[in-house]
Amino acid sequence: MASFLNIRRIVDFAVLPLMNVAVALLISGLVVLFVGQNPLEAVGYLISGSLGSGEGIGFTLYFATSFLFTGLAVAVASHAGLFTIGAEGQAYLGGLGIALVCLSLDRFVPWYVTLVPAAAAGMLFGAAWAFIPAYLQAKRGSHLVITTIMFNFIASSIMIYVLVNLIKEPGSMAPQTRLFDKGGLVPKLGEILPVNIGTAPLNVSLFLAIAAAVFVWVLIWKTKLGFEIRSTGANPAAARNAGISYVKITIVCMLISGALAGLAGVNILMGDLGKLQLDFPAGIGLVGVAVALMGRGHPVGIAIASVLFGVLYQGGAEISFWMPNITRELIMLIQGLVILFAGALSLMFRKSVYSLVDLFRVSKPEV
């Protein structure tokens, strides 16, 4: 019995994700063929562009860092049975908190002093933005999927207002803040470690993201709160009977989720852009949903899925650079296909693979 379950676990955690990606790439290949290009050539650029050089790997892991934050954010909520689409808006608002701290401190203190309050502000702003949908879901039963999507739009509007009217660099036409000074920029990995990643913006936020992954693992599987979160997600009625408050778990979980999403700004703003600008999250919250689904809510799985999407982002950029006929839009289509198969349709092949595995087992002589 035990080995039987293990086989299904292997199917769930390894076989299915790989199949889903393969199918997505297969269909992408057909699309590439359709526009008259060579899919194998495209795959070549995808791999070599993202993993073939130190710089490529640096970019890949830089993207992966952001996805890891948002993926963890979505996963924490999903363990309580909550499906949040709000990481995008929470990351955006989190970025505001980070930028405010950076703009206040960057001229006076070194980066490692700024980092702590900046990260705290990012978490606080992200959590605050998650609180309202969480409260509405917990107390009023307003559907979290709907409210978090709406809150992404509201976040976007608020940020336009804030950037244009409140914190725009004086004299500039662009909706963005002034560049952060040295004290608001975290070091690139190339600057502090003996690695050659060229111009890639991979920075110390990677370690922050890994720490966040460890934190989520401990929280969900090692703490009393995590036990209550999992209980609520697995059987809300039984959790209630056990004295676990649905309202409390929903709100606490979404606050943690929002805080994790809010941290993504550290990577993007302090690690790369050096300023707060319009629409900086650029879809990382939505990729986070796919990453969390593909990683089955487990930090290790999410980390692997994050790297995969990092490959797609970086490799995709390479493809459109070297193969001009494959436009940026086509790359987005390919990424969308991976999200579709790895995220939304992630369990599509489960039943057939299970029965295939069972068939294989039955045909074996009983041990």
Place this chain on the structure above:
Amino acid sequence: MQAEISSAKNVLELTGINKSFGSVVANKDVNLAVKAGSIHGIVGENGAGKSTLMSILYGFYQADTGAIRVDGREVGIPDSRAAIAHGIGMVHQHFKLVENFTVLENIILGAEEGAFLPSSRRKARLELQRLAKEYELQVDLEAITENLPVGVQQRVEILKALYRQARILILDEPTGVLTPSEADHLFRILRRLRDEGKSVILITHKLREIMDATDTVSVMRRGELIATAPTSSMTKESLAELMVGRRVLLRVDKSPSKPGEVVFDIRGLNVRDQRGVRMVKDVSFSVRAGEIVGIAGVAGNGQTELLEALAGNCVPESGTVLLNDAEIAADPFKRREAGVAHVPEDRHAIGLILSFPLRENASLGYHRRPEFGTSPMLKRSKLQQYAQAYISDYDIRPPNADLRTSLFSGGNQQKIVLAREIEHDPAVLLVGQPTRGVDIGAIEFIHRRLIELRDQNKAILLVSVELDEIRALSDRILVMFDGAIVGEASPDASERELGLLMAGIAEQDQGRG
């Protein structure tokens, strides 16, 4: 009258129906004949097999063996569509209506003709006006269904069946949600249907309805149809006796109880369910230390809601719950911390999280206590230790604390819940259906454990629809009927006496003076 009935031909015949679910026999060699133009009642306790039989008739289940004849012709009923085609209609206990559709839309739903609605609507409206007039089934066809009282919604269900040209109408516990005057109206409609030549099968556990409304009655007990007779030849008392039957008393060795102080005191409790129907009506009673108080009653008379309210899972409309003279808030956590443990009726739905390993379920609800760690961390070693102790003390098999809880048998799952709730030294134990779906060996063990707990001077409230169990374990028996406690009996009371209380007869006789 009787001669007239027996001369009518059988519109429906069931012969030799058998149906098992796994090892549970739900219907055993059932033979039933329903005459044209009659109201045929089927009574029986919960779990007697009434609903299964009707589900077979309506195509939800397939009989393992047996035949169904409509108008003397053998028919197969693989699904409800086939049942409708043979003129069988069903009004479910829980209505199957789309709440925000109009009455007309609900009635034609699934019976539309063609792709466009207006023509079906026109036709249906004419037909329904005729039906409404013929059977006293006046309903506003344009009203939104959810705005209608339940009694009218039920009429919509009946119209739905008639619109599909049902000649045999099955009603499953139709009066459960109705007020007395709505019920009277319903029975007028049913008589009218009978007079027009339709056949009605009325499933109920209310004997008054059988006596008032039916021409023929069949009694089911433990999956068997044990008697069919003209209603005029029966009395409520004889029906109650047939329903409950003479059963071998379960033997549980126990010494006489030595009740101490009142520990658990319930005063004036009223509970409404989610539909807003008052399910517990002004219930007051108390449980002393060292005694088992059993709540007997046919399922659906408010026991579930009572237990849920006492456990703190729902907030009562009014009333107080006192533990050692102190009021305790309606919150499952606070109740448990105060010393009220709860073994729920439905362990799968609320007692356990089936996808979790035994280890985690063995301490669910108690995991915040300091023995599992004073920091925010949950000590896995402690979970394991408690689970192992339960496994050996309660003989849970297989003895593997890491196994998913869904992979244990019902009896072993129940032992997990019992161990968890008993071993944290509660002052009061609320137990619902402790042996439902549990194998014989485990039943004996569970009963013994409950008696031991009583002898440790704990107060135990036992809710069970198994009368044998109530009688074997309880020191006092309270009988619930229609949400109220209608009487108290000693465990030595006769089956007959209890059966009458459970059927609500004593109360009604008093009411009629």
